[in-house]
Amino acid sequence: MDVGLQLIFSSYGWDTDVTDGTVYEQELRLAELAEQLGFDAVWPTEHHFFDYSFCPDNLELLAFVAGRTTDIKLGTAAVILPWNEPLRVAEKVALLDTVSGGRVRFGMGRGLSRREFAPFVGIDMDTSRERFDESSMMIVNALKSGYIEGQGPFYPQPRTEIRPRPERSFDDRIYAVANSTDSIEACARVGGRMIMFSEAHWERRLPGIERYRERYEHHQGKTAPPTMTADFTFCHNDPDHARDVAEQCMATYLQSLLEHYELMGDHLDNMEGYQGYGKQAAKLREIGFDKYVDGFLAANAYGTPDQMLEKYRERFDVIGPFEEAACFRYGGIAYEDAEASMRLYAETVLPELKSWD
Numbered sequence: 330m331d332v333g334l335q336l337i338f339s340s341y342g343w344d345t346d347v348t349d350g351t352v353y354e355q356e357l358r359l360a361e362l363a364e365q366l367g368f369d370a371v372w373p374t375e376h377h378f379f380d381y382s383f384c385p386d387n388l389e390l391l392a393f394v395a396g397r398t399t400d401i402k403l404g405t406a407a408v409i410l411p412w413n414e415p416l417r418v419a420e421k422v423a424l425l426d427t428v429s430g431g432r433v434r435f436g437m438g439r440g441l442s443r444r445e446f447a448p449f450v451g452i453d454m455d456t457s458r459e460r461f462d463e464s465s466m467m468i469v470n471a472l473k474s475g476y477i478e479g480q481g482p483f484y485p486q487p488r489t490e491i492r493p494r495p496e497r498s499f500d501d502r503i504y505a506v507a508n509s510t511d512s513i514e515a516c517a518r519v520g521g522r523m524i525m526f527s528e529a530h531w532e533r534r535l536p537g538i539e540r541y542r543e544r545y546e547h548h549q550g551k552t553a554p555p556t557m558t559a560d561f562t563f564c565h566n567d568p569d570h571a572r573d574v575a576e577q578c579m580a581t582y583l584q585s586l587l588e589h590y591e592l593m594g595d596h597l598d599n600m601e602g603y604q605g606y607g608k609q610a611a612k613l614r615e616i617g618f619d620k621y622v623d624g625f626l627a628a629n630a631y632g633t634p635d636q637m638l639e640k641y642r643e644r645f646d647v648i649g650p651f652e653e654a655a656c657f658r659y660g661g662i663a664y665e666d667a668e669a670s671m672r673l674y675a676e677t678v679l680p681e682l683k684s685w686d
Contacts (some may be wrong), residue, residue, distance in 0.1 A: 330685040333370035333404060334363040334671075335559050335656035340380040340586040341377060349383065353665045358655065359671060360394050363401060366675035367683075368400035371409030371433060372559075372654045375409050377445050381589035388421045395429040396403065403429055407438035407506050409458040410468075412449055415484050418464075423495045431497040436471070436504035436524055437465055439512070441606060442590050449526030460485065460600030462515055466506070469519045471497045472615065482589075501554060503549040506526065511603040513537055517544035522652070523556045527628040531647040534628075538648050557652035558644070560629045561659050563666075564674040568633050575631040580622050585660075587618070634677035641682060653682065 338358045340347050352537045362373045363584045373390050376382035386389055391403040403425065408418055411686035428431040439461035440446060446454040454643065463481040471477035475494045505521035510526075516523050525534060538556055561579055565571035578630040587593055593614055597607035613621055630640035655674065659665040 330650070330682045331369045331557075331652040332679055332682050333372050333402070333652070333654040334359060334368050335370065335654040336373040336670065337382045337533045337566075337659060338373065338384040339382045339585070339657060339659060342581040342659075344414065345471075350381075351512060355667075356658060357394070357397075359668065361397050362668065362671065363488075364398045366672065367679055368401065368675070369683075369686075370411070370654070372404040372406035372434075372436070374406050375412075375438075376442075377412075378448065378529055379444065379583045379589060388425055390435075391427070392425055395425065395432065395618065396568070399496075400431070402432035403432045404504065404654075405436045407436035407504070409438050409440040409455045410464040410621050411446075411452055411454075411507075413438055413464075415464040415471075415479070416477055416486060416489065419468045419477050419491050422468070422472060423491050425503040426495065427493045434502050434504060435468075435504070435638075437461070437468075437519075437521070438524075440508035440604075441598060441603070444589065454456070454603075456483070456603040458511055462518075465515060465519050465521075469499070469503055471495075472503075477559065486496060505543060506559060508537070510537075510540070511605070512539045512601065514544055517541055517548050517553070520545070522554045525556055525558055525591050527558055527560045527625075527630075529624045529628055529646050531628060535648055535674045541658055555652050556648065557654060558648075559654040560656065561563070562629060562637070562655045562657060562670070562674070563631045564634060564637060564670045564678065565663065566633055566673070568636065571632045574628060574666065576622075578662050579625055579629065579631075580660070582660035583622055584620075589611075637674070637678050638681055641678075645685065650686065 338352055338356055340352050363371050373384050373387040374382055375387045377385050387405045421436050440456045460483050465484050467477055467479045471491055472495050476488055476490050480490040499672045503521040504524050505516035506524045507516040533613040542553040562572055592610045597603045599612055630637045
């Protein structure tokens, strides 16, 4: 089983005087530590402008990580395609893969935050679905063939060679965030591995995973690879302390998520391509914040090493084999506590997970 480190670059929940530079210093320290501790990959997000999360170019960041490491895989979770021109994405992915010796795992997404879309002049959030579908196929085909071209309405692109040329196959190295029905279809169409954040009970997520598997086999003619799940976690030998820290910091993180995506509002209800998220937001408004936190806690793995392994086993029994990306720094967790949590996880949980088929 493959286990990676998720990096979100957030200052929400920390003291107001924490600087952006301090956030980056801490997260990059964890990225380097991940290789030493035996994690398989590092997965930075792409977000802009707000303390919820701010990593405006995860491919550029991973170029720095590549120079500080030797073996760990370099994953994007994810490049938000409507905010990035496909020709430049294909070039940067090919360049990073070349200089890192083939360590790239390319993950894509389409974005959900109205606050982030607004400053990107000329990019209407209503067009994100069409932009993602058009751009993703162009990029994936370019990484396979070495040439990018497109005849679509958003990215008309004359046939152009990518240099440096992609020298290694990207089969099984393409990922896509897939929470909605449309995103599941798009992920399967490009041959991507499904990225799913641990947001609700896994029994409720299983239908989406099963649909992905069916659509992947339809489009690709072979069995779908395991889904990658992404957890916000805290590992400690004291179960009471682990529970208290995790519950407090996950609640803080979720508060930042609600603010960032404006999920208590109804603007997603009739937005083109986001009606599914609108229904989820309506359900959230109905059940309230406390119930939302309860569901989030139930889905994520945290606690003592034995408790975490039990949670992962329960997930395995529901959805089958999966990859994992664990986030240790979020919601105000002190850096020292995040590092200690990550070290204990690497010592006790990681070897067991990596032994699973």
